[in-house]
Amino acid sequence: AQSVAQPEDQVNVAEGNPLTVKCTYSVSGNPYLFWYVQYPNRGLQFLLKYITGDNLVKGSYGFEAEFNKSQTSFHLKKPSALVSDSALYFCAVRNPNTGFQKLVFGTGTRLLVSP
Amino acid sequence: DTEVTQTPKHLVMGMTNKKSLKCEQHMGHRAMYWYKQKAKKPPELMFVYSYEKLSINESVPSRFSPECPNSSLLNLHLHALQPEDSALYLCASSQITGNRDNYGYTFGSGTRLTVV
Numbered sequence: 001a002q003s004v005a006q007p008e009d010q011v012n013v014a015e016g017n018p019l020t021v022k023c024t025y026s027v028s029g030n031p032y033l034f035w036y037v038q039y040p041n042r043g044l045q046f047l048l049k050y051i052t053g054d055n056l057v058k059g060s061y062g063f064e065a066e067f068n069k070s071q072t073s074f075h076l077k078k079p080s081a082l083v084s085d086s087a088l089y090f091c092a093v094r095n096p097n098t099g100f101q102k103l104v105f106g107t108g109t110r111l112l113v114s115p
Numbered sequence: 116d117t118e119v120t121q122t123p124k125h126l127v128m129g130m131t132n133k134k135s136l137k138c139e140q141h142m143g144h145r146a147m148y149w150y151k152q153k154a155k156k157p158p159e160l161m162f163v164y165s166y167e168k169l170s171i172n173e174s175v176p177s178r179f180s181p182e183c184p185n186s187s188l189l190n191l192h193l194h195a196l197q198p199e200d201s202a203l204y205l206c207a208s209s210q211i212t213g214n215r216d217n218y219g220y221t222f223g224s225g226t227r228l229t230v231v
Contacts, residue, residue, distance in 0.1 A: 034219060043121075043205055043224040044158070090157055102171065103148075103207075103220055105157035 002027040002095040006106035013081045014114050021076040021109045023091030032094040033074040034103070035065055037087050044090065050074060061085070081113045117142060121206050121223035129231055130196060136226045138189040138206030147189040148220070149181060150205040158205055164189060165211055196230045203227050 004025045013019045025031055032051050036044040048059025055067045065076045074091060091106040119140045128134050138147065146165045150158035163171035164183040178200075180192040189206055206223040 036222070041203075041227065043119075044207075044222040046219055046221070049219050088155075102160060102163070104160075108155070108157050 002031070002093050002102075002104050004033075004091045004093045004104060004106040006089075006091055006109045008109050009107075010110045010112060012112050012114065015083050016080050019078050019081045019085070019111065019113070021089050021091075021111060023074045023076065023106060024072050025074060025091075025093045026072065027093055027095045029095060033065075033067065034092040034094070035059065035063070035074075035076050036090045036092060036105075038090065038108075039087050047076070047089075081111075083113050083115055086111055086113045117221065119206055119208055119221050119223035121204075121226050123226060124224065125227045125229075127229045127231060128193065128196065130198070132196075133192070133194045135193065136191040136204055136206075136228075138191075138223055139187055140208045140221070141187055142208065142221065143186075143210075144208035144221070145186060145211045146209045147183060148207040148209075149189070149191050150207065150222075152203040152205055152225070154202075162191075193228075196228075198230050201229045 004023055006023055011021055034049045035047040037047055038044050047063050048057050048065055050057050050067045058064045063078050065074055067074050089109050089111055092103050094103050122137045148163050149161040151161050152158040160173050161175045162181045167183045178195050182190040203225045205225045207220040209220045
């Protein structure tokens with residue numbers, strides 16, 4: 001079965017500092033990995049994905065993530081955090097070997113950026 | 116059009132009511148999904164439709180009844196719900212075949228359901 005783990009319930013960072021939100025995955029074969037962001041009372045917004053190719057993936061709003069196969073990780077990063085980045089972040093995985101259909105989410109990490 | 120539209124945005128219903136949630140997309144996606152999300156929890160998959168046919172039912176109680184009348188529309192019919200069914204219901208869609216870069220999901224903003 002496929003799964004993702006987000007070990008931190010909350011990450012606190014000061015505005016202007018770099019941020020990292022951690023994600024590790026467990027899936028047989030090569031995974032499709034995604035990051036989504038959710039603002040209060042809203043749906044999920046797509047940030048970026050890794051399917052294949054370069055391990056460093058750049059996405060929306062200045063976010064990027066690095067796929068590390070040996071560590072089975074896909075951490076989300078941003079060089080300089082903004083207060084407006086404060087939200088709930090979900091890592092998700094899909095196993096292409098078991099079909100396109102099931103996207104499994106991690107438990108989410110709340111990012112709080114202080115002014 | 117690159118959106119998934121869900122209506123209504125908010126719904127309050129009694130335990131004896133019948134109501135429906137609606138989802139619409141015009142991106143040509145042939146897979147559509149219903150997710151349920153409780154507060155501060157990740158979304159949980161309920162149903163998957165591919166080519167307008169139900170392909171996954173994650174052991175969802177029969178008081179939730181999905182319907183996919185055509186490739187652009189997805190409904191979730193609700194009947195005799197319980198207060199614990201109160202949640203944010205998210206619809207999503209995705210490609211099935213083609214360029215792997217298109218395999219991401221697009222989510223709607225959700226329907227906030229309260230069962231009283």
